[in-house]
Amino acid sequence: MSAPLGTSAEASPGIPAVAHVGSPSGRRFSFELAVHPRSAGQARRLTRTRLTGWSVGEDTCEAAALVVSELVTNALVHTASQVIVCELHDASDRLRISVRDEGCTPGEPHPSPQRPEEEHGRGLLLVEAVSSAWGAQEAAPGLLVWAELPRRSDAARGTGAAWL
Numbered sequence: 001m002s003a004p005l006g007t008s009a010e011a012s013p014g015i016p017a018v019a020h021v022g023s024p025s026g027r028r029f030s031f032e033l034a035v036h037p038r039s040a041g042q043a044r045r046l047t048r049t050r051l052t053g054w055s056v057g058e059d060t061c062e063a064a065a066l067v068v069s070e071l072v073t074n075a076l077v078h079t080a081s082q083v084i085v086c087e088l089h090d091a092s093d094r095l096r097i098s099v100r101d102e103g104c105t106p107g108e109p110h111p112s113p114q115r116p117e118e119e120h121g122r123g124l125l126l127v128e129a130v131s132s133a134w135g136a137q138e139a140a141p142g143l144l145v146w147a148e149l150p151r152r153s154d155a156a157r158g159t160g161a162a163w164l
Helices: 039-053 058-078 123-130 154-159
Strands: 017-021 027-034 083-090 094-100 133-138 143-150
Touching (some): 027 039, 058 123
Antiparallel strands (some): 083 094, 133 143
16 A cells, blocks of 8 residues: 655655555545755655645645644654654545654643744744644554645635735
8 A cells, every 4th residue: 555655756865755645535645754954945846746646725735734834843853753743635625634753752732932033943833824623632653743734726725815
């Protein structure tokens, strides 16, 4: 059921990724990332490639790439994971993104208070800003952080719909 990914958009040298595709209730795509500094970029590329293949509108695709990048970065920085698992679930009216780590940091993630002088700590604020809902739950071992985005078509652009 799983197969190594082989295109340049899907895999980077030295960073293994494995994909699982298909679901009876909408389209699903999941992939595993090794803990590596380039994993957030790889997650963005995989997300954009898959969503483009599913004909998801550009606005939703860009918002999803941002959310995946932030959630994967948090898993890289705040856990002792060896593998991070990402899943995209495309339903008719929304896109659900989830990132599961292997844990090691107690408690759930939360947005940091805004501190203009700091370069880090705004990732979950961005996730909250572009998502219709998000949350976290224990997933033995580790934590599963999810976000939902409304499906927007490229045609919605002219109606003032914007992510940021």
